[in-house]
Amino acid sequence: MAEPLLEVRDLKVSFRTEDGIVRAVDGISFTLDEGEVLGIVGESGSGKSVTMMTVMRLITDPNVIYQGSIIYKGRDLMGLSRDAMREVRGEEIAMIFQDPMTSLNPVYTVGWQIEEQLNEHNDLKKGQARRRAMELLAQVGIPKPEQRIDDYPHQFSGGMRQRVMIALALSCNPDLLIADEPTTALDVTIQAQILELIKNLKREFGSAVVLITHDLGVVADVADRILVMYAGRIVEEGNKEQIFYDPQHPYTWGLLGSIARLDRPRARRLTAIAGQPPSLINRPQGCSFRTRCPQAFDRCRAEDPQLTAKVGDGHLDACHLSVEDKRERRDKTINPELAETA
């Protein structure tokens, strides 16, 4: 098998605070192949953003403690100097964020910002950078790029700003694009446009993409493989088909049940996940999800479940329930009304 583009091995990221140590990411491992689209799904505070911010080495908090390794194209990013990491960022790995309003510099034109990045990483003549910037704006679907290139960020709408961010991220042909909730702040119509664009990236640029989101609906169309994170750990991992048609972890069921779906008859009630995510300072004993899990039994309190493959190739989950029990209880949990009538 070819070497993966990115391999994260037993990564732990903690923050020292006055109240104790916050274990934001608590021992996660995964790989990403070239050109693959990986979805990372979980609630706020599940560690999905911290994981990818760590890959980019963008966490500047002096109270952070790291363990584990991040192997990108055979190099451990954790050991790189600041200057070496600067080269990797932008040229190799680029990131776009949830809020396109705050991630662009308001006092420079968008063209200036893209040209700056191009000049930083390439040896270009003046006119070349501008031409390339215009090409990029056209590629991400901004109409009349020759006019818009001299506009300031406030002259763009939210969806257009997110396109500018994507153009900026693509300017140096990165092999990996990390998109952190890129559509959460946008309308559904604009979300559809941006997701379409991200799908095309793979085809046109051959980039691998990590898409971070709290909405399983968003990854259903775009992602090849999905990680479900809860309280700093991966609780389920599998390809798209496995996660959507044979979900194994009760947390994944809860996420699926929480969506008000347009493609199903209207449910009387949504299957919400009760309660709040646990404190990352005092993690509950045993399974972290057991405090919110309607399926929890004695063993969940006593023993921490490990992420193992039980049902199929590359389909891993961390739950003590037997596969038979899960398949029997799953539909009742995700959509009790549909299960009743069936």
Added chain:
Amino acid sequence: MASPSGPLLQAEHVIKYFPIKRGIVIQREVARVHAVDDVSLEVQRGETLGLVGESGCGKSTLGRSFVRLFPLTGGRIFFDGQDISTLSRRGMRPLRRELQIIFQDPYASLNPRKRVGQIVGAPLAIHGIGDRRERKRQVQELLEKVGLSPEHYNRYPHEFSGGQRQRIGVARALALRPKLVIADEPVSALDVSIQAQVINLLADLQEDFELTYVFIAHDLGVVRHVSDRIAVMYLGKIVELSPAEELYERPIMPYTEALLSAVPIPDPRESAARERIVLEGDVPSPINPPSGCRFHPRCRYATEVCTQLEPPLVDYGNGHLAACHHPLNVDKETLARATVDQRRTPAKADESAKPTQPAQQAR
């Protein structure tokens, strides 16, 4: 007009323009944002009316004009049969007990320096209900009703997560036992799993308190789940008004069709099989809205007539109204039976321009 047995709230040709001013000493109006442009609809007692549309379509402005957070530019609003569109601040005050609003941002809508008890108890204190002890008892009861604990009374908002804060906002809105609650994007800022909790809570409270909701959101999945009827807005106009299920099964306005097709479906196979209509570009500026049908620059069925005549709201039966020259999902007979809704059609629309043909092949 509307009697106390009629609709709880009735809006007639409501207009709200926001002026854009230039100049330092002498401010002159240079343009207007047409936020809500001649909207007529009614909210029946006990129902949930969903308002959907993209950012800037005027859904929040319409919701806020229902509770008279600002004076209207034109039109009238009746609440429980009483015309509230010209009432003074003082005149509005007794009505504030019956009309409440829940805001989108659970971080910005709670005063960080006040304790939960003070926040939820404020409406009671302002309206002089009960003494201090009685108010505390009521607030604690409310906190329990919305799924928080009475011990949270002395905590500050920053100690709570987004979902819990939204529960505090719900408790505050319900403190005065209102009749009508405007929920302005109450779950958009929350995680999907927490959204479901808050939606279920709102449904339970509707039953307990016999509430009427106007539910404003851009997520059509959520709106369908909570609403009895849905109004789709585009650039300050109502373009379609329909019972909830019917809107999803049989959208008439091409804009509604496009909105529905943009909602992500958490099912990879269905998602791949589905035809997705990706609307090009953004919503045009509400300062200079397009002529004729405001959706025509982005519409794939648009023809000459759409650029010139504003379509009237046409009643296709079963309470399903749409403003479109090229209606979808309508057969010839339905089209022949359909009538122009004189009362709800905007004054500038051409009432004679009832559509004669269903939509042709998309461009």
